[in-house]
Amino acid sequence: MEPTVKTAPKPASPHPLLRAPVRAFLSIVLVLLVTVLMLWLFGAFHAKVGMQPAAVPPQPIATGAATVEVRKVRVTDSETASGKVTPVHEASIAAQIMEKIAELNAKPGQQVKKGDLLVRLDDTVLQSRLQQAKAMLAATNAAVTEAKGEAERSKQLAIKGIVSKSDLDHAETVLKTAEATRDGAEKAVHEAEATLAFATIRAPMDGVVIDKHAEVGDMAKPGQILVTIYDEMQVLANVRESLIGRLKEGQSIEVQIERCNLTCTGTVSEIVSEGDPLARTFPVKVVGPCRPEVRKGMYAKLVIPLDSIELLVIPRSAVIRVGQLDAVVVAEGGRTERRTVQLGRTLTVDGREMVQVLSGLREGEHVTDAGNVSPAPAAERKAPGG
Numbered sequence: 001m002e003p004t005v006k007t008a009p010k011p012a013s014p015h016p017l018l019r020a021p022v023r024a025f026l027s028i029v030l031v032l033l034v035t036v037l038m039l040w041l042f043g044a045f046h047a048k049v050g051m052q053p054a055a056v057p058p059q060p061i062a063t064g065a066a067t068v069e070v071r072k073v074r075v076t077d078s079e080t081a082s083g084k085v086t087p088v089h090e091a092s093i094a095a096q097i098m099e100k101i102a103e104l105n106a107k108p109g110q111q112v113k114k115g116d117l118l119v120r121l122d123d124t125v126l127q128s129r130l131q132q133a134k135a136m137l138a139a140t141n142a143a144v145t146e147a148k149g150e151a152e153r154s155k156q157l158a159i160k161g162i163v164s165k166s167d168l169d170h171a172e173t174v175l176k177t178a179e180a181t182r183d184g185a186e187k188a189v190h191e192a193e194a195t196l197a198f199a200t201i202r203a204p205m206d207g208v209v210i211d212k213h214a215e216v217g218d219m220a221k222p223g224q225i226l227v228t229i230y231d232e233m234q235v236l237a238n239v240r241e242s243l244i245g246r247l248k249e250g251q252s253i254e255v256q257i258e259r260c261n262l263t264c265t266g267t268v269s270e271i272v273s274e275g276d277p278l279a280r281t282f283p284v285k286v287v288g289p290c291r292p293e294v295r296k297g298m299y300a301k302l303v304i305p306l307d308s309i310e311l312l313v314i315p316r317s318a319v320i321r322v323g324q325l326d327a328v329v330v331a332e333g334g335r336t337e338r339r340t341v342q343l344g345r346t347l348t349v350d351g352r353e354m355v356q357v358l359s360g361l362r363e364g365e366h367v368t369d370a371g372n373v374s375p376a377p378a379a380e381r382k383a384p385g386g
Helices: 016-041 124-160 165-197
Strands: 067-069 071-087 090-094 099-104 117-121 200-202 207-212 225-230 233-240 252-257 262-271 281-287 299-315 320-322 325-332 335-349 352-359 366-368
Touching (some): 071 252, 071 281, 071 335, 117 225, 124 165, 233 299, 299 335
Antiparallel strands (some): 067 366, 071 299, 090 225, 117 200, 207 225, 233 281, 252 262, 299 352, 320 325, 325 335, 335 352
8 A cells, every 4th residue: 555645735826816906006116216216316306506506695785785766767669670781772884885995993892983984985996986977067057158159149130131040940959958967977977975974984973882793804885884872871670550640751760880880870761652461561761860880781671769768777887697587786775696687688877877677576676786886695596505
């Protein structure tokens, strides 16, 4: 009889419904561990210098530090209209005859006066034609003089009955033919003189040469532009129809030329009556004294005055730049406090550069001049735990 061997029973496996929650819990724990590790690697648990600056306790006002009152000023509000610099008058000077260019007295930027010689064409052939026309005119004048004398003699002889009526008519016909030939010769002389004048091209007005389009030795053709000049400059801007009512002809207006860093005063010379129905703008022309550095095509802006407004302002010198923020040192009760502010436009008041304060200060408060305030100690700029 063989002995009986007893085996231990196998442990019961977890129920399938219990496996899912366990796996989900382990997944969540794993995700949290990975997230915490990444944050630690990126330094999220380390103190950042300058991220949360320590509050600077009020400090006594530095000796000799000047204080300025935060005040309101009334200024005229304005809007701008974009435009460009264009000539008031521009002349494109072209040749009227076909001849070779013998002389060219023009270069870009050159100042010229009305009547100055710009281009001279080769006039050798034209001079010859004029002399021929004048010689023909002299010959016809002589023929007229001879025909007049012959006609007068025939008339006297006809009265005496020596010559016939037909001979008198013939003499008068010869005279009329000679006079007609003389008239044609006179017109030929005038035409030759006019053609010769086309060989000398002069400036039609005072102005500046924009460009030359030919060189000495080139063959000029009728209609070919040789030189372009303009007189004074103007600003041509497109103004919104909501602002057009604030402008009138003869009005003085501020003009800004950004390329030259120039601000000047012009005069509204023309407001075009017909506007652009799509853009809802009207062209406005502004003229005035213009500096030599202002050139055709430059970008310009018209500063159109609106109603007057009040602005809260402080001197630009009272502003401290702290990173990306603007701050001021407020003086109150014999002590100072640094405060961040939000700034707006820059303007000039009583000859001093001022800046608009949008938030952070109230009217009547006092700020110190940043140039006369000692900087905060390094320990005060440290972040907690840094």
